[in-house]
Amino acid sequence: MSILLQHSNNYLLHTNHIQSKMSVAASISSIATVRFPNCRRHCFRASPSLSLRIMAQFSSSAASTPPSRSEAAAVEPKKPPKLPWLIVGLGNPGKKYSSTRHNVGFEMVDAIAEAEGIALSSVSFKALVGKGFIGDAPVIFAKPQTYMNKSGESVGAIVSYYKIPLQQVLVIFDDLDLPFTKLRLLPKGGHGGQNGMRSIIDHFKGSRDFPRLRIGIGRPPGKMDPANFVLRPFTKQEREELDFTLQHGIDAVRILLLEGFNKAATFVNTAKPLEQCS
Known part of the structure; x- marks a missing residue:
């Protein structure tokens, strides 16, 4: 079982580009249905504690990443038009x-x-x-x-x-x-x-x-x-x-x-x- 957890963690570490909680949840869900040929059961379910740790990791990463130019421009207030x-x-x-x-x-x-x-x-x-x-x-x-x-x-x-x-x-x-x-x-x-x-x-x-x-x-x-x-x-x-x-x-x-x-x-x-x- 520990080998399966290690495989799961390695897979998750390669998904750092995902920037929202919904994307993370989707990734966890996809892992939960991965087939392993040497496992008696055909799927592996990640434990709740592992899911929480993954969510916390990605939330921290997203908070420390500065917004892109397009995102910054979207929140900048529009300048009033010039008077003629x-x-x-x-x-x-x-x-x-x-x-x-x-x-x-x-x-x-x-x-x-x-x-x-x-x-x-x-x-x-x-x-x-x-x-x-x-x-x-x-x-x-x-x-x-x-x-x-x-x-x-x-x-x-x-x-x-x-x-x-x-x-x-x-x-x-x-x-x-x-x-x-x-x-x-x-x-x-x-x-x-x-x-x-x-x-x-x-x-x-x-x-x-x-x-x-x-x-x-x-x-x-x-x-x-x-x-x-x-x-x-x-x-x-x-x-x-x-x-x-x-x-x-x-x-x-x-x-x-x-x-x-x-x-x-x-x-x-x-x-x-x-x-x-x-």
């Missing part, structure tokens, strides 16, 4: 204002969206809207159709609906106080006399803590009224220079969303002038 960035370009709707200085915010948003393969094909919240991703960052593009001085009505509604933190609202607009085609990325600030930005700040309950990308359009020549100047179209040479600036803005926004504000600000604010890059 809202990238807003300011301008005025209609052909009358197309390709004018006051609409460079629209042009920049169009350039970024096109580069990323995102179409601004839907109308909601009083804006032309497009949704997609830049890298793994979800993004919403918006071009308010309210006219410049009521831009906040559209932007405020989008931010409220999607619960977007102000730190992820990038507003792109024209700036008379910057040299033509000069870009400036700032983490916050005032409206600088720009009526669209004034409206947005009002709808943010006075908060100015949101990033903005300013595009320089230069000062009006002579004594020209700034209101007339911002509605002037670009010359052929100005258009070529602006196209270079738009490409620079595309790169800046990618860095902002994927690598953070500081790297994007360094890239934009320390950029070489156009004449040094040609």
